[in-house]
Amino acid sequence: MTDSENNGSNQSRRSFLRSGLLASSGMLALATSLKPLLDLEPGDLGNIDSFIQKHYCEMSESDIEKALARIADDVEKRYQLRPDIRDLKPLDGVEFVYALNLSRCIGCRKCVHACVAENNQSRSPEIQYIRVLEMPHGTLDIEKSNHHYNRASVPADSHYYMPVQCHQCKNAPCVKVCPIQATWQQDDGVTVIDYDWCIGCRYCQAACPYWARRFNFTEPGLTKKDVNPNMNYLSNRPRKKGVIEKCHFCLQRTRAGKLPACQEVCPTGARKFGNVLDEHSNVSQILRTKRVFVLKEDVNTLPRFFYYFDERYPRKQASSETSKDGGSA
Amino acid sequence: MARNRDNIDISPVIVLVFVACTTWFIADPQDERIPYASVANVSKEDISTAPIRTRLSDPPMVHLGGYDRDCNDCHRIFKSLDKTPNRAFQHVDIKLNHGRNSRCFNCHAKADRNRLTIYGEMTVSYDQSEQLCAKCHGTTFKDWNRGIHGRTMGSWQPHAAGNTRLKCVECHNPHSPAYLRMKPLPSPHTLRMGEPSIAHATEDSPLTQWILSDTEGAH
Structure with a gap:
């Protein structure tokens, strides 16, 4: 200077x-x-109510009602549609269990897309809770599976199909690793997430041995025409960028007595869902009478999701018999 | 020394850096690097929960010559031959592909065509066709009764109102009962959020493996 x-x-x-x-x-x-x-946009920074909101387990009835009203307003602002949002509690004497018949699954992926339609997942980028693994006959090695198969028709010869989704483990690694208890297990055995409490650290995603959890890396791409207005606080209300989500056995349906979307859409009836504490329910009978196994039993997660088989003749044998009969007739 | 340093004027460089920064921020080339994949093309019909087949009424009705007729309307006039099934004029669309069960009267009651035969003179109506299936498929029928086989709609509570169990014929064609193959719905996007293609795969990529297995594998 x-x-x-x-x-x-x-x-x-x-x-x-x-x-x-x-x-x-x-x-x-x-x-x-x-x-x-x-x-x-004005709503992007979040309002003060959601910022000072407590953890779901510490909220009183009136707090929850306030939160539900806030979410309903938020959804209406974003999607111009008034949701029917509730907070369904676990039912007494109910523990949900899923069973899937590997002999019947044909890998049509209807469950995958029915789930997406029910649970308000992001369409682009794509978030899907169910992965259908195409596995060659004679192995349970998931390393040999392929979930990108794109065939003209399924089931393909010498393959079987194993859909994988959240197993709602009793000994859940995702719950253990959460540093802020934003994910926990409720009395009916469903592991839920408080999307307002999740900080997006993705420890749970890394801990899950079934690759069941999905992370919203961007603002979810959900359009108005795809929104399912039947919502529940801990399950399918719209998520935001930076939170984790996963299958929750369609709480908004199952706690109201209905069946999960993936179960109801399954065209072969390979999926079975019910209350394991009721000894006459289909899942209890499957556990008693069928050959049942759980995926990755060695990691001791004690899943509430079971795979089972029917005992029947191999298809090849049956078809050769048919042709023999047809020839002699 | 101090004088020499003052002679080197770096301010144009700084201005250039600032202008470069400005153009970079305005052009915002990072925006284009976020790969947004297309939305999977799935229609409402693709994920409909409706049964894949519709049940026949009881007795089955056919619209012929302006009137609704049941089976006996024809069959009480045209008696079937005792030997081979004669299908030269009617029911030519039915292809029987039911394993060893290759005779019409194994299932259809000869005396009363509006009913199905179970054993000897015993018949059941078309509404109870599962009783006929149970004759051979006992274990499956047992599973179906317990809710293990077949589709359930409505509720997970076994005896809830609005709970429907689909019957055998709502999924299986009794004349050709093997479950039909169907086209799978779209596959998930790859980790790179694009359509699966050879272009995505490099030698080390795990994607290469599935592409190879898909092209080599038996279709």
């Missing part, structure tokens, strides 16, 4: 212009770097 003061007026004008240009281009760069803030 002392130099420029000592020099003539020309010098000081040049330095003025120079520093002015520097400062204005700097301001311009700073302003444009803040450009993403322009894309924010």
